[in-house]
Amino acid sequence: MSRIPLQRVLVEEGARAYPLTRRMMRRLSGPVPVFEGSGEEDGCLRKNTRAPSLGRGMDKKTLRLVAFPGELLKPCPGTGEGYICCGYQILNVGTNCPLDCSYCILQAYMNLPSLRVFVNLPEALPEIARRLDEDPSRIWRIGTGEFTDSLALDPIVGWHEWLLPFFDGRKNAVLELKTKTDRIRGLLASPHRDRIIVSWSLNSPWIATREEHKAPTLELRIRAAARCQKEGFVIGFHFDPLVRHPGWREGYQRTLDLLDRYIAPKGVIWVSLGAMRYMPGLKRVIRTRHPGSAVLDGEFTPGLDGKMRYFKPIRTEMYGVLRELLTAWHPNPGLYLCMERDEVWEQGLGWSPGSSEGLAAFLDDRVKKLFPAE
Amino acid sequence: MAKADRNNDPFPDSTAPSNPLRSFSKEPPVRVELKICDLDLENGPFCASFGRGLDPLLASIRRVGILNLPLVHRGARGDWDVVCGFQRLRVLRSLGVETCPCMDLSPENLEPVELLLAGLHDNLTTRGLNEVEKGMALERLSAFWDEATLIREGMALLGLPSRAPVLESYRALGEAEEALREIVAAGRLSMKAFGLLEPWNSPDRMEACDWINKLNLNFNKQYQFIEILEDISIEESRAPGDLLQSEPFLSLLAEEGVNRPQKTARLFEILRRRRLPTLDAAERTFRRRISSLGLPKGVRIVHPPGFEGTDFRLEVVFRNGRELRERVDTLYRTPGLKTLNVPWEAEGEGA
Numbered sequence: 001m002s003r004i005p006l007q008r009v010l011v012e013e014g015a016r017a018y019p020l021t022r023r024m025m026r027r028l029s030g031p032v033p034v035f036e037g038s039g040e041e042d043g044c045l046r047k048n049t050r051a052p053s054l055g056r057g058m059d060k061k062t063l064r065l066v067a068f069p070g071e072l073l074k075p076c077p078g079t080g081e082g083y084i085c086c087g088y089q090i091l092n093v094g095t096n097c098p099l100d101c102s103y104c105i106l107q108a109y110m111n112l113p114s115l116r117v118f119v120n121l122p123e124a125l126p127e128i129a130r131r132l133d134e135d136p137s138r139i140w141r142i143g144t145g146e147f148t149d150s151l152a153l154d155p156i157v158g159w160h161e162w163l164l165p166f167f168d169g170r171k172n173a174v175l176e177l178k179t180k181t182d183r184i185r186g187l188l189a190s191p192h193r194d195r196i197i198v199s200w201s202l203n204s205p206w207i208a209t210r211e212e213h214k215a216p217t218l219e220l221r222i223r224a225a226a227r228c229q230k231e232g233f234v235i236g237f238h239f240d241p242l243v244r245h246p247g248w249r250e251g252y253q254r255t256l257d258l259l260d261r262y263i264a265p266k267g268v269i270w271v272s273l274g275a276m277r278y279m280p281g282l283k284r285v286i287r288t289r290h291p292g293s294a295v296l297d298g299e300f301t302p303g304l305d306g307k308m309r310y311f312k313p314i315r316t317e318m319y320g321v322l323r324e325l326l327t328a329w330h331p332n333p334g335l336y337l338c339m340e341r342d343e344v345w346e347q348g349l350g351w352s353p354g355s356s357e358g359l360a361a362f363l364d365d366r367v368k369k370l371f372p373a374e
Numbered sequence: 375m376a377k378a379d380r381n382n383d384p385f386p387d388s389t390a391p392s393n394p395l396r397s398f399s400k401e402p403p404v405r406v407e408l409k410i411c412d413l414d415l416e417n418g419p420f421c422a423s424f425g426r427g428l429d430p431l432l433a434s435i436r437r438v439g440i441l442n443l444p445l446v447h448r449g450a451r452g453d454w455d456v457v458c459g460f461q462r463l464r465v466l467r468s469l470g471v472e473t474c475p476c477m478d479l480s481p482e483n484l485e486p487v488e489l490l491l492a493g494l495h496d497n498l499t500t501r502g503l504n505e506v507e508k509g510m511a512l513e514r515l516s517a518f519w520d521e522a523t524l525i526r527e528g529m530a531l532l533g534l535p536s537r538a539p540v541l542e543s544y545r546a547l548g549e550a551e552e553a554l555r556e557i558v559a560a561g562r563l564s565m566k567a568f569g570l571l572e573p574w575n576s577p578d579r580m581e582a583c584d585w586i587n588k589l590n591l592n593f594n595k596q597y598q599f600i601e602i603l604e605d606i607s608i609e610e611s612r613a614p615g616d617l618l619q620s621e622p623f624l625s626l627l628a629e630e631g632v633n634r635p636q637k638t639a640r641l642f643e644i645l646r647r648r649r650l651p652t653l654d655a656a657e658r659t660f661r662r663r664i665s666s667l668g669l670p671k672g673v674r675i676v677h678p679p680g681f682e683g684t685d686f687r688l689e690v691v692f693r694n695g696r697e698l699r700e701r702v703d704t705l706y707r708t709p710g711l712k713t714l715n716v717p718w719e720a721e722g723e724g725a
Contacts, residue, residue: 082683287604291573297609299650301680311653312681313718343684 004098004156007061009034010114014067018119020157021065027156059113060098063156068092068118073128076146081304083339084353087360089142091128091175093121093159097149099180100213102290103241106147108282117153122162129166132173139364142167145178145199152179154186164192174367178238180215182224188231195371197269198228199236202259204251207243211295218255226262234267234370240274240338242318244298244310249321256325265330269370270363273322273348274338275315276300277307305339312344319348334366403477408446410467410474413456419486420457420493422514424506425559432465440466440474445496447489448480458493487518494531505568506559508532509544539569546572557583567596570604574614581615588627589638602645656681659717667711670704672697681716 009032015021016036025034072092078085094117095110132140144150144159154160159177164187167175176197177187187198200221203211208218216224229235237259245251259265276295278286280302286293300308309315319337326333336359337345345352353359415421444459456463457479466474479489494511497503503511515528521538529536534544543565547558550572557563563586571579582603586596607614617623622644626637647654660677669675672691678684690705692698705711 296605299652301650301653301682303682309682311650311656313656313716314652341682341684 004153005061006032006063006115008032008063010062010064011036012064012066013037015065015119018065018067018123020117020119020122020162023158024065024117024119024156027158058096058107058110060096060100060115062114063153064114064116065119066116067120072118072121072124073131073142078356079305079307079339082341083303083305084337084342084345084359085339085356086336086363087141087356088146089140090146091142091144091163092118092147093144093150094118094148094153094157096147097152099149099152099215101180101215102211102213102286102293103243103276103278103282103295105278105282107285107289108279110147115148115153117157121159125162125166132170136172138172139367140173141176141360141363141367142173143176143178145176149181150177150179151183151187151198152181154183158186160186160190164190164196167195168192170195171373174371176236180212180221182216182220184224184228187228187233193232193234196233197236197370198225198233199238199269200225201238201240202255203239203241203243204245204248205254206245206247206251207295211243211290211293213290218258222258222262229263229267234269235263236269236271236334238272238274238338239322240272241276241295242273242315242322243276243295244314244318245294248318252322253325256329260329265333267370268330268333269366270334270336271326272336272338273319274340275310275318277303277309277339279307283308312341315340316344316347319344323349334363336362403445403479404481405443405475406446406478407473408454408476410463410472413446413454413463415456415460415464415467418456418460420455420490420514421460422493422497422503422507422510423460424510425504425556426461428461428465428468431461432468435462435465435469442496442500444474444476445492446476446478446480447484448478455489457489458496487515490514490518491531498531503532504559504561505544505565506547506555508534509547512541512544513548540565543569543572551576551580554579554583557587562587562590564593564596567593567600570597570600574604578613578615581618585618585627585641589634589641591638595638595642598642599645602642602649606645606648653680656717663714663717667708667714669708670701672701673705675714677716686714 006028009025009028011021011025011034028034074090074092076085076088076090094115095112096106096115098115144163150159163175163177167173174195174197176199178199178201180201184198187196202208202218202221205218208215215221225235225237239252239255242248242252276298278296278300283296286296299311299314301311303309310318319340323335326335335349336353337349340348342352342354353362440462442459442462444462445457446459447455447457449455454476456476459476463474479492484492490511494503497507511532512524512528516524519528521541525536525538525541529541534540547555547565547568550558550568554563554568554571558565558568563583567586571582574582582600585591586599589595591599603614603617606612607617610617623641626640626644629637632640657677664675667675674689674691676687676689678686690698690701692701
């Protein structure tokens with residue numbers, strides 16, 4: 001992956017005083033111009049308004065350092081309406097990412113432009129620790145990769161410096177760093193491994209090449225995963241979104257071949273599957289920003305939650321094919337579905353956790369297995 | 375008349391300090407009698423008329439005469455610019471009238487943008503502007519205002535959402551084919567539908583417009599038609615116009631003895647079958663299975679939308695308890711009911 005192509009950094013009001021800001025400024029000193037304020041005052045940026053115009057103005061070349069005023073740890077909104085969710089917690093360390101995947105939900109979901117890093121994260125950690133400690137019997141599965149890529153900006157931000165020691169030794173929590181990048185230098189340099197899951201978002205080579213713009217190749221991602229695994233990290237994989245495209249079976253088979261070549265399946269905590277789905281508003285953004293995209297091809301119908309999904313037997317078939325490929329790799333890869341219905345689990349994977357609580361228990365068991373209590 | 379002193383305005387309006395119309399003096403503009411043949415009624419700098427037939431105004435002027443005098447302004451070279459009232463003057467010209475009294479705004483010393491706004495306000499409060507005229511107005515205003523002001527002030531003035539993509543659509547409309555602009559101006563094609571058509575090649579969008587026109591599709595149907603056609607076109611790597619010029623579309627329009635709503639229904643059936651073949655086949659299988667059950671009269675079974683949910687719905691129409699009982703009894707005895715299932719599974723599997 002090439003350098004992060006930043007054109008400017010904006011230190012927004014209230015962010016200057018934070019130590020993370022100063023550390024980042026030291027890392028960024030050089031060719032990237034730094035401004036203070038929201039960027040509107042001197043006209044260096046378009047107005048910091050809501051709702052970027054059909055996602056066109058995502059302004060991924062501006063990095064804003066922001067003191068986020070709200071809660072940084074929140075439950076994943078899930079989707080409800082009979083779809084089984086995993087009970088994940090999102091640690092909101094920033095929004096948007098420098099990659100430009102055509103299907104990215106953030107194009108429609110995020111209504112503020114630019115890459116944003118929340119520089120008050122280190123100061124928020126004691127409060128997060130208090131919340132985790134309040135509920136010691138619960139397993140907190142926490143991730144930073146929902147609203148941004150967990151590692152894409154790590155060389156600049158240095159999240160690993162704060163987060164890895166924070167989770168190390170906690171008996172009731174794990175942190176999942178989800179990424180499509182190979183930016184693992186910071187992780188490898190850290191002495192902390194405990195309670196950290198590094199996971200990669202994978203797809204077929206066809207989709208990775210055509211739709212995951214600015215992301216490293218699948219082979220680079222998987223080699224980065226192999227390196228992390230070798231260095232003692234627990235790893236995971238996410239096939240999300242699964243896209244039905246010409247030759248999709250062979251395509252996903254090729255990705256599994258790569259996994260087989262580089263990864264020891266025994267050390268994989270879980271593999272999730274999620275068929276392509278989108279909020280109706282995302283369609284026009286994709287058509288506008290990525291005119292050649294194939295992710296909207298195929299038969300989509302409105303789901304009960306209002307999102308467009310592949311017609312049920314189509315996605316059931318896709319899950320079935322991936323299940324076959326993955327269980328041929330390892331009989332128990334910790335396979336689960338993201339936001340799917342009970343009957344789709346049954347038909348696609350041959351079993352169902354029955355409910356969101358059931359799925360959470362399944363994933364908690366995986367955590368206990370891969371991070372055994374001393 | 376001197377330009378009004380904003381600071382001495384006895385009726386200051388603090389909510390609209392930048393309103394240019396407040397610069398008018400309290401005295402009425404001067405009335406002048408102008409020769410119509412001396413006025414440019416086609417391309418004046420303030421002209422904001424497009425796609426308007428003169429007939430309704432002609433009938434009105436014939437009946438009651440000119441009620442509001444056109445607004446004019448003397449240009450730098452001494453010639454007259456019409457600020458507002460192009461249509462009225464065109465009607466008078468067509469009626470053979472040689473001169474017309476007009477209100478001269480020149481003594482107000484108004485800036486060009488203020489004249490433009492005067493004309494716009496006059497039109498907005500009387501006849502309104504069609505979509506093409508709104509685009510023309512935005513184009514004219516963009517010569518005086520920056521993008522942010524145009525979005526904030528100009529679009530609000532025209533009753534449009536103050537959003538950049540909307541402005542882009544109106545700008546694109548200005549570049550569109552004359553025929554397409556006429557359809558939009560006449561209100562037969564929505565701006566939302568135009569927004570979908572805008573990136574298409576000219577022959578493709580004109581072909582789609584032709585269908586919309588011929589089938590008189592309402593705004594919702596227009597949007598659906600274009601969106602599904604676009605999906606098929608991308609997936610099949612065929613131009614939309616090319617698709618519409620091939621079977622089964624081609625013969626649909628020519629079909630005789632079929633009225634427009636029937637043709638519209640048929641068009642959407644074809645589009646849906648092409649776009650969602652598996653779902654369409656499932657729905658047909660389901661209908662066939664239901665029909666083969668021989669359900670009692672007044673009883674209907676409806677599948678979940680798109681088969682996404684799991685719950686089917688039973689509808690029973692009845693007049694009284696006795697009839698309900700009869701229908702439920704007959705339904706209970708209906709053979710094959712237990713085998714009812716989702717269409718992609720063999721009958722009886724899920725019972």
